[in-house]
Amino acid sequence: MIGPARVRVALANGGHDVLVGRGLLTGLGGLLTRLGQFRRIHLFEDVGVPKALRDVAASSIDARLTRTEYGLDEATKSMASLERMLQDLASAGLERGDLAVVVGGGILGDVAGLAAGLHRRGVGVVQCPTTLLSMVDASVGGKTGVNLAVLADPTRVLLKNAVGMFHQPSLVVADVETLVSLPDRAFRCGLAECIKHAVIAGTETGGMLDLDALSSCLPMGPTTDAERLVSLVRENIGLKAAVVAGDEQELAQGAAPGRRALNLGHTFAHAIEGCEGVRVEIEGRLVHPSHGEAVGIGLIASARLGEAVGLTPPGLADKIQAVVARAGLPVHLVEVPDIGDLMSAMRQDKKSSGGVLRLVVPTREGVSMLDDPGDSALAGAWRHVRGR
Ligand SMILES: NC(=O)c1ccc[n+]([C@@H]2O[C@H](COP(=O)([O-])OP(=O)(O)OC[C@H]3O[C@@H](n4cnc5c(N)ncnc54)[C@H](O)[C@@H]3O)[C@@H](O)[C@H]2O)c1
Numbered sequence: 001m002i003g004p005a006r007v008r009v010a011l012a013n014g015g016h017d018v019l020v021g022r023g024l025l026t027g028l029g030g031l032l033t034r035l036g037q038f039r040r041i042h043l044f045e046d047v048g049v050p051k052a053l054r055d056v057a058a059s060s061i062d063a064r065l066t067r068t069e070y071g072l073d074e075a076t077k078s079m080a081s082l083e084r085m086l087q088d089l090a091s092a093g094l095e096r097g098d099l100a101v102v103v104g105g106g107i108l109g110d111v112a113g114l115a116a117g118l119h120r121r122g123v124g125v126v127q128c129p130t131t132l133l134s135m136v137d138a139s140v141g142g143k144t145g146v147n148l149a150v151l152a153d154p155t156r157v158l159l160k161n162a163v164g165m166f167h168q169p170s171l172v173v174a175d176v177e178t179l180v181s182l183p184d185r186a187f188r189c190g191l192a193e194c195i196k197h198a199v200i201a202g203t204e205t206g207g208m209l210d211l212d213a214l215s216s217c218l219p220m221g222p223t224t225d226a227e228r229l230v231s232l233v234r235e236n237i238g239l240k241a242a243v244v245a246g247d248e249q250e251l252a253q254g255a256a257p258g259r260r261a262l263n264l265g266h267t268f269a270h271a272i273e274g275c276e277g278v279r280v281e282i283e284g285r286l287v288h289p290s291h292g293e294a295v296g297i298g299l300i301a302s303a304r305l306g307e308a309v310g311l312t313p314p315g316l317a318d319k320i321q322a323v324v325a326r327a328g329l330p331v332h333l334v335e336v337p338d339i340g341d342l343m344s345a346m347r348q349d350k351k352s353s354g355g356v357l358r359l360v361v362p363t364r365e366g367v368s369m370l371d372d373p374g375d376s377a378l379a380g381a382w383r384h385v386r387g388r
Pocket residue numbers: 046047048049050071072073074077104105106107108110130131132133134137138139140141142143144161178179180181182183186189190291292
């Protein structure tokens with residue numbers, strides 16, 4: 001066992017801890033007692049996580065325990081899955097003061113976190129992220145949500161995270177041991193969010209939040225040395241925790257980005273994810289990009305856009321593209337039905353407000369807000385990431 005290292009997420013309600021280490025899930029029950037004694041606990045489990053590990057985690061819990069398992073993707077990150085989870089919590093008889101625990105990736109964490117926030121107007125939730133992406137990003141910060149199907153437009157598949165709420169976890173337990181079983185492709189997706197954090201951190205940082213230092217550690221994978229994985233996760237959570245603590249509900253206005261900084265690349269990414277015909281090449285096959293793959297391309301597109309409007313220093317977009325490539329992530333879209341579809345998808349993203357598209361672009365110091373750059377600059381950025 002390594003750790004746990006503790007990162008505090010300081011919030012208006014007092015905040016919570018994030019524990020990072022190796023082998024933590026085997027003693028999950030003991031870690032939960034830090035929060036108090038619970039009569040009933042419901043465990044939401046990701047079928048991707050080996051059953052033996054989930055069983056060990058479950059058997060360490062001393063409470064009336066119920067368990068359900070889910071194998072979700074973006075199409076089933078849906079209202080229907082949310083309803084099933086609400087049924088789980090109702091059937092388990094969870095009351096206020098009881099606890100929901102999620103062991104899984106970012107999709108399960110987002111939907112189950114929302115179910116916990118809605119059940120009886122809110123029960124506590126503990127997130128145990130089991131993908132790199134959910135460790136460094138999704139499990140921290142309290143955003144939960146499901147996608148909404150777009151019924152009226154056949155070129156669009158879904159509106160990402162269109163329904164959701166802030167529901168902060170009481171504790172996050174990130175056990176890097178779980179990454180051992182993670183497919184390489186899913187691991188690489190987490191690196192996209194690590195690259196995002198390094199760009200947000202700017203030039204005055206060290207360790208894994210320095211773009212050059214991170215790049216020199218790449219490629220990394222599920223079998224990378226556990227100490228190094230713990231550092232990667234801890235430092236990334238530290239950055240996210242600091243940003244979230246400064247602007248918990250993303251209410252910052254005007255030039256200071258606040259929590260909106262974390263949206264770097266995401267308005268592009270959500271458009272990519274939501275458009276049916278978009279493809280990237282992964283391991284020789286053309287596939288619809290997953291969230292992390294879309295984020296990698298979104299980071300490059302936002303830097304190209306920033307350079308075009310003079311906010312991003314020349315050369316940073318090339319550098320970001322090189323790091324995304326070193327991480328083994330795609331750097332361009334192979335098939336794009338129509339850039340116009342992507343641009344209209346961007347305008348429908350929930351990050352636009354009052355019809356004004358609010359984007360985040362990289363700068364030397366970190367990031368800056370960019371309001372409605374206009375169609376021609378946007379189309380230029382899309383052309384940069386459109387395949388040859
Ligand atoms: N709430 C937030 O702040 C936030 C931030 C970033 C991303 N997200 C969301 O996170 C989602 C992506 O999360 P993700 O990248 O974790 O994808 P995911 O949840 O789909 O997990 C990827 C795959 O890995 C499997 N899996 C999970 N843990 C495993 C393990 N230990 N071993 C083997 N397989 C395992 C899952 O079953 C799934 O098939 C997106 O929907 C995105 O919108 C949310």
